[in-house]
Amino acid sequence: MNEISVKLRVWRQASADAEGKLQDYKVENVVPDMSFLEMLDVLNEGLARRGEDVIAFDSDCREGICGCCSLTINGVPHGRGTGKTTCQLYMRDFADGETITVEPFRAKAFPVVKDLVVDRSAFDGIMAAGGYVSVNTGAAPDGNQIAIGKDIADKAFDAAACIGCGACVAACKNAAAFLFVGAKVTQLALLPQGHPERERRVIRMVDTMEEAGFGNCTNEAECEAVCPKEISTAHITKLNREYARALLKLS
Amino acid sequence: MILDGKVPSGPIDSRWDRHKRDMLLVNPANRRKFNVIVVGTGLAGASAAASLGEMGYNVKAFTILDSPRRSHSIAAQGGINAAKNYKNDGDSVYRLFYDTVKGGDYRARESNVHRLAEVSVDIIDQCVAQGVPFAREYGGMLDNRSFGGAQVSRTFYARGQTGQQLLLGAYSALMRQVDAGTVKIFARREMLDLVVANGKARGIVCRNLVNGKMERYVADAVLLCTGGYGNAYYLSTNAGNSNVTAAWRCARRGAYFANPCFVQIHPTCIPVSGSHQSKLTLMSESLRNDGRVWVPKNADDKRPANEIPEEDRDYYLERRYPAFGNLVPRDVASRNAKVVCDEGRGVGATGRAVYLDFTDAIERLGEDAIRDRYGNLFAMYEHIADEDPYKAPMRIYPAVHYTMGGLWVDYHLMSNIPGLFVLGEANFSDHGANRLGASALMQGLADGYFVIPYTLANYLGGAKLDALSTDHDSFAEAQNSVSERINKLLAVNGARTVTEFHRELGQILWDKVGMSRKQDTLHEALDEVRKLRDEYAQNVKVVGRSDDLNRQMEVALRVDDYMEFAEMLVSDALDRDESCGCHFREEHQTDDGECMRNDERYSYVAAWEFKGRNAKPELHKEQLEFKFAEVKQRSYK
Ligand SMILES: Cc1cc2nc3c(=O)[nH]c(=O)nc-3n(C[C@H](O)[C@H](O)[C@H](O)COP(=O)(O)OP(=O)(O)OC[C@H]3O[C@@H](n4cnc5c(N)ncnc54)[C@H](O)[C@@H]3O)c2cc1C
Numbered sequence: 001m002n003e004i005s006v007k008l009r010v011w012r013q014a015s016a017d018a019e020g021k022l023q024d025y026k027v028e029n030v031v032p033d034m035s036f037l038e039m040l041d042v043l044n045e046g047l048a049r050r051g052e053d054v055i056a057f058d059s060d061c062r063e064g065i066c067g068c069c070s071l072t073i074n075g076v077p078h079g080r081g082t083g084k085t086t087c088q089l090y091m092r093d094f095a096d097g098e099t100i101t102v103e104p105f106r107a108k109a110f111p112v113v114k115d116l117v118v119d120r121s122a123f124d125g126i127m128a129a130g131g132y133v134s135v136n137t138g139a140a141p142d143g144n145q146i147a148i149g150k151d152i153a154d155k156a157f158d159a160a161a162c163i164g165c166g167a168c169v170a171a172c173k174n175a176a177a178f179l180f181v182g183a184k185v186t187q188l189a190l191l192p193q194g195h196p197e198r199e200r201r202v203i204r205m206v207d208t209m210e211e212a213g214f215g216n217c218t219n220e221a222e223c224e225a226v227c228p229k230e231i232s233t234a235h236i237t238k239l240n241r242e243y244a245r246a247l248l249k250l251s
Numbered sequence: 252m253i254l255d256g257k258v259p260s261g262p263i264d265s266r267w268d269r270h271k272r273d274m275l276l277v278n279p280a281n282r283r284k285f286n287v288i289v290v291g292t293g294l295a296g297a298s299a300a301a302s303l304g305e306m307g308y309n310v311k312a313f314t315i316l317d318s319p320r321r322s323h324s325i326a327a328q329g330g331i332n333a334a335k336n337y338k339n340d341g342d343s344v345y346r347l348f349y350d351t352v353k354g355g356d357y358r359a360r361e362s363n364v365h366r367l368a369e370v371s372v373d374i375i376d377q378c379v380a381q382g383v384p385f386a387r388e389y390g391g392m393l394d395n396r397s398f399g400g401a402q403v404s405r406t407f408y409a410r411g412q413t414g415q416q417l418l419l420g421a422y423s424a425l426m427r428q429v430d431a432g433t434v435k436i437f438a439r440r441e442m443l444d445l446v447v448a449n450g451k452a453r454g455i456v457c458r459n460l461v462n463g464k465m466e467r468y469v470a471d472a473v474l475l476c477t478g479g480y481g482n483a484y485y486l487s488t489n490a491g492n493s494n495v496t497a498a499w500r501c502a503r504r505g506a507y508f509a510n511p512c513f514v515q516i517h518p519t520c521i522p523v524s525g526s527h528q529s530k531l532t533l534m535s536e537s538l539r540n541d542g543r544v545w546v547p548k549n550a551d552d553k554r555p556a557n558e559i560p561e562e563d564r565d566y567y568l569e570r571r572y573p574a575f576g577n578l579v580p581r582d583v584a585s586r587n588a589k590v591v592c593d594e595g596r597g598v599g600a601t602g603r604a605v606y607l608d609f610t611d612a613i614e615r616l617g618e619d620a621i622r623d624r625y626g627n628l629f630a631m632y633e634h635i636a637d638e639d640p641y642k643a644p645m646r647i648y649p650a651v652h653y654t655m656g657g658l659w660v661d662y663h664l665m666s667n668i669p670g671l672f673v674l675g676e677a678n679f680s681d682h683g684a685n686r687l688g689a690s691a692l693m694q695g696l697a698d699g700y701f702v703i704p705y706t707l708a709n710y711l712g713g714a715k716l717d718a719l720s721t722d723h724d725s726f727a728e729a730q731n732s733v734s735e736r737i738n739k740l741l742a743v744n745g746a747r748t749v750t751e752f753h754r755e756l757g758q759i760l761w762d763k764v765g766m767s768r769k770q771d772t773l774h775e776a777l778d779e780v781r782k783l784r785d786e787y788a789q790n791v792k793v794v795g796r797s798d799d800l801n802r803q804m805e806v807a808l809r810v811d812d813y814m815e816f817a818e819m820l821v822s823d824a825l826d827r828d829e830s831c832g833c834h835f836r837e838e839h840q841t842d843d844g845e846c847m848r849n850d851e852r853y854s855y856v857a858a859w860e861f862k863g864r865n866a867k868p869e870l871h872k873e874q875l876e877f878k879f880a881e882v883k884q885r886s887y888k
């Protein structure tokens with residue numbers, strides 16, 4: 001297979017409060033079968049050999065399920081191509097000599113920690129505000145006690161597939177987290193297990209989302225376009241409906 | 252020394268129940284006075300921390316990653332076993348117990364395995380109640396499939412993302428406790444030492460991965476839930492941050508490491524494509540339900556797969572194991588793939604791959620049915636291997652996947668250091684010499700949800716713990732030793748990168764302590780590992796600062812630990828002069844190349860005590876007894 005070379009413009013920022021800037025690198029001998037992150041590994045290996053500080057970025061599973069990797073590539077969170085995370089991009093999808101700009105996920109609620117690493121703990125805060133069913137260990141009835149139709153179970157799964165990467169937020173002009181919150185709220189609103197806390201949950205999660213600095217939904221569906229799990233904006237519609245329903249019920 | 256697993260007596264099927272009645276309790280009002288540290292928030296850690304928080308303990312949970320919603324556990328695809336017998340096909344707690352003991356080739360502790368099978372049913376109930384969207388049948392009941400060669404359908408699943416859904420369930424329970432104020436999360440923290448004071452585990456020293464600061468945490472008990480050490484082999488299906496450091500640091504503080512040579516090599520992974528490879532991707536074992544494994548009969552047959560006629564193909568698993576065929580256990584399938592590749596019959600550019608062919612299944616069931624079953628896996632394969640598996644057979648090869656070995660624990664999941672408990676893949680307890688599919692998720696959650704809440708109370712209820720603060724000498728000593736290590740590594744400023752060393756270590760282990768092992772090459776491996784370890788200390792180059800987010804240094808510390816640990820791993824493989832499960836010693840095989848166990852001499856758990864960097868580790872044995880599962884030679888013919 002033919003090796004290619006690429007020019008990278010990578011966001012370097014020493015720490016949360018340091019100034020950042022794009023820095024140029026050239027990576028040669030790139031094998032098309034390399035993943036994008038493996039290409040960065042090779043670059044880092046070279047930097048390390050020369051005694052330079054390596055480029056910091058997050059990754060763990062490298063197979064599209066943990067939600068760690070979080071790069072904005074040529075302006076698009078997780079790069080071009082639908083239904084993929086950064087770690088699922090391969091160099092065969094880039095051209096020889098191409099210039100690639102690599103930045104962190106950008107959002108007010110996701111401050112940069114270093115280089116391409118951002119702090120997404122605001123998502124954990126939202127989850128702690130009701131993104132659960134209150135059932136203690138040991139208190140559960142038999143799993144088949146409540147019948148749940150296959151279509152409901154499947155729909156709940158579609159919502160639950162969210163990997164919490166934050167691409168939806170990074171893609172949105174307003175840095176809204178409606179898709180993330182909508183997915184969780186929908187999953188638990190569909191399932192009978194989630195019903196006892198349905199109203200309280202949606203109100204608290206939405207309030208916490210707003211307090212954390214996420215913006216308002218603009219209905220432009222940029223979030224759906226970059227979501228690696230292709231979670232649909234129908235979940236946002238559902239979130240809005242659940243929120244209105246809860247307000248009505250609680251008033 | 253002969254080790255005591257502290258297994259209660261009496262009939263196996265009521266042991267755990269009776270023991271639960273006998274154990275000490277901590278009364279609800281007192282629980283908040285106890286501080287518990289949970290290191291790791293994978294399935295084992297998250298389920299433990301959430302459950303203990305619910306009970307009222309004061310819990311601190313630590314993870315390397317940025318959020319407890321992520322961990323290696325999230326990648327599990329296939330499913331989780333439970334002896335529910337919803338399919339009415341003859342499953343039972345006893346059968347799950349028996350299959351697991353046999354699957355592990357009689358090298359696991361019977362009582363632990365039985366308890367695991369018992370609580371398996373509660374796990375499913377718990378997860379369903381949390382809102383885990385398991386697959387359902389049209390009638391609304393939970394669906395099951397058969398998995399990993401089991402003869403009953405006992406595997407619960409959530410599409411190909413079971414680990415993700417189970418982890419998100421445990422994570423949501425955990426976040427509920429954060430909300431309730433019983434659990435505090437410490438993300439981006441790496442435990443780098445265990446603090447032992449007056450003979451008991453009393454805390455940890457962590458590095459804050461964002462700013463490099465050393466942090467000390469004191470507690471009444473420490474729960475280690477830090478996963479497996481497969482990444483010692485450099486390439487594996489494990490997540491990049493999986494490591495042995497936490498466990499190894501405990502071993503250096505006196506905890507015994509059990510059966511380190513029991514490393515599972517999974518038969519169905521996407522083959523290595525080049526030296527840039529950073530990890531290997533698993534193709535779920537469920538594919539073997541419909542895929543047929545083959546290679547050409549002749550080594551010089553280089554035709555594309557589709558042009559090789561039936562009569563020139565060798566469906567070697569079906570040929571050698573007519574009863575189980577393509578569904579033989581993982582160790583057997585992996586070893587056979589290696590054998591045919593060693594014979595020169597491997598396929599693909601590197602010759603280190605075999606075909607997994609769906610042509611027959613597509614003909615029989617139609618492409619749509621196959622797409623329905625495995626669509627996401629096929630897409631994943633096509634994406635990585637750049638080849639359409641509906642048209643040409645997949646190419647697969649074994650890869651390091653799971654580690655059955657781990658820190659030694661007794662029936663209470665407590666190590667030989669009082670107050671140090673070990674859960675999930677980090678302990679050695681339930682899978683013997685080979686783990687069956689869909690049983691690691693089960694074990695992690697069994698440990699966290701249903702075992703530790705009882706056994707921890709028993710410990711705390713009876714332990715006499717002195718008041719202790721992080722000013723104690725034991726904390727200062729631990730912190731200083733960590734800082735010293737870090738400074739030493741940064742000061743070497745040698746000529747080779749951390750990754751180069753790691754890759755080389757992985758290659759030694761893969762070649763000589765992988766699917767097939769023998770005495771002389773194990774001795775070679777031992778020498779090579781020692782040399783590499785010494786070179787590492789002299790010639791590694793670690794860039795960056797210690798007071799900064801520094802990935803190079805994080806990895807450098809982990810590789811440093813793999814280097815030491817590898818020596819114990821090889822020593823264990825040398826000591827175990829028999830073949831069992833994943834541990835295939837070429838000297839011990841039957842005429843047709845199957846594992847030959849030696850129960851008379853090796854029916855023990857090998858628990859190793861670290862004796863210093865240049866000293867031989869000392870072996871302690873826990874004798875295994877099989878009173879309830881009849882011991883047989885495993886046969887899948
Ligand atoms: C691709 C793949 C598919 C699999 N599929 C299945 C399946 O279908 N069924 C099945 O039963 N099993 C499966 N397994 C195995 C199973 O997923 C794992 O064995 C299991 O999830 C391990 O869980 P754990 O909680 O013990 O550890 P992990 O999930 O590995 O969690 C370890 C935790 O410890 C933390 N940690 C580690 N070291 C430190 C440290 N020093 N300081 C602080 N924190 C630390 C990590 O951040 C993480 O949170 C699969 C494994 C792989 C690789």
Ligand code: FES
Nearest residue numbers: 060062067069087
């Ligand atoms: S590294 Fe896990 S999703 Fe990319």
